[in-house]
Amino acid sequence: MKEKIIEELKKARSKDLTFSSGRILGSMCTRPHPIAVKAYRMFIETNLGDPGLFPGTKEIEDRVIKMIGSMLHAPESMGGRMTSGGTESNLTALWISKKMSGKREVIVSESAHFSFVKASSLMGLKIKVLPSKNYVADAEMLRKAISRDTACVVGIAGTTNLGLIDPIEEMGEICEEKDVFFHVDAAFGGFVIPFLQEMGYTKKKFDFEVNGVSSISVDPHKMGMSVIPSGVLLLRKREWLDVISVESACTHTRKQMSLLGTRPGASAAATYAVMKYLGKEGYMDVVKRCMAATAYAEKKLTEEGFELVVKPETNLIGVKVKDAGKIAEKLSAIGWKVGVDEENGFIRIVFMPHVKKRLIGEFVKDFKSVVS
Ligand SMILES: Cc1ncc(COP(=O)(O)O)c(C=O)c1O
Incomplete structure (x- = not known):
């Protein structure tokens, strides 16, 4: 059989x-990477949705968040979660920005990933498209585009179709001035651009070094060489997770701050292993x-x-x-x-x-x- x-x-x-x-x-x-596969197998039964049962795995998730935070110049105040990938990270960022602002308009550049269309459909958000110039967001148009209803602006660091980097510094400055949540989708670029910067290929800044950046999506299951599903959402302030907190009486910690309920601890272990190994x-x-x-x-x-x-x-x-x-x-x-x-x-x-x-x-x- x-x-x-x-x-x-x-x-x-x-x-x-x-x-x-x-x-x-x-x-x-x-x-x-083979070490990610090995780690995944070791943690196959773990569930980050119930960290009361798996405190060791939760520690590994926290270490992954810290490692990626340090790679992306996150301040001490930062927090985050592992997710199933870029889509969930983007949905969660928009969910947080909507809850924090009470507003419903999201400004995304023309080349944004279709996960923002899903977010709009799920959460009743109104998408305003920021025109592009040479296939990246036109930052000059952003100042005019932001309105009293804007909950969030999205910039892309590594666009899906061309791998280009939006002018995150200019966009961040405008968002900071207008006090609007600024999410950077670096699902693809998050494990590429920091190393390109280090090797002198680019001088563009895209992460928490840019003052106005509120949150970042980055996917270990893309250029991080981890297993599927492995995504990460980082937030400039860990308490922002509280706005999506729900009572989860049936779990041993009684609270969840993530879109998914049951979450694979094996992904955290795999990501930790490959990041530690490759450095x-x-x-x-x-x-x-x-x-x-x-x-x-x-x-x-x-x-x-x-x-x-x-x-x-x-x-x-x-x-x-x-x-x-x-x-x-x-x-x-x-x-x-x-x-x-x-x-x-x-x-x-x-x-x-x-x-x-x-x-x-x-x-x-x-x-x-x-x-x-
Ligand atoms: C820029 C960007 N964001 C988000 C996503 C969605 O990631 P996932 O398919 O892991 O949900 C992708 C996928 O290609 C992407 O390129």
């Missing part, structure tokens, strides 16, 4: 793609290799006459094509899974750690023949 079930599972799994094939070019997830040097190395692959692809593609949408700021590029949707389908049929932005007419490629340089030449050749 057991063997039969396992066989059935193997059959289903064999239909899946794997990151180790290297042909997944449109995902922000990657193969988790700053290890992540710098990962990011350096991803950036080298990005630069190599840029060179190969431009040599073949392709044009990039914009100069890449992180390990993500957009390549202009006609009929982007059709091109993506054709590439998919021959095994290359790319992202696509049909509205702006480009193919999106994310150079995650599993995307090896040696496959890029092969991809560019296939891409060229599909396009011509």
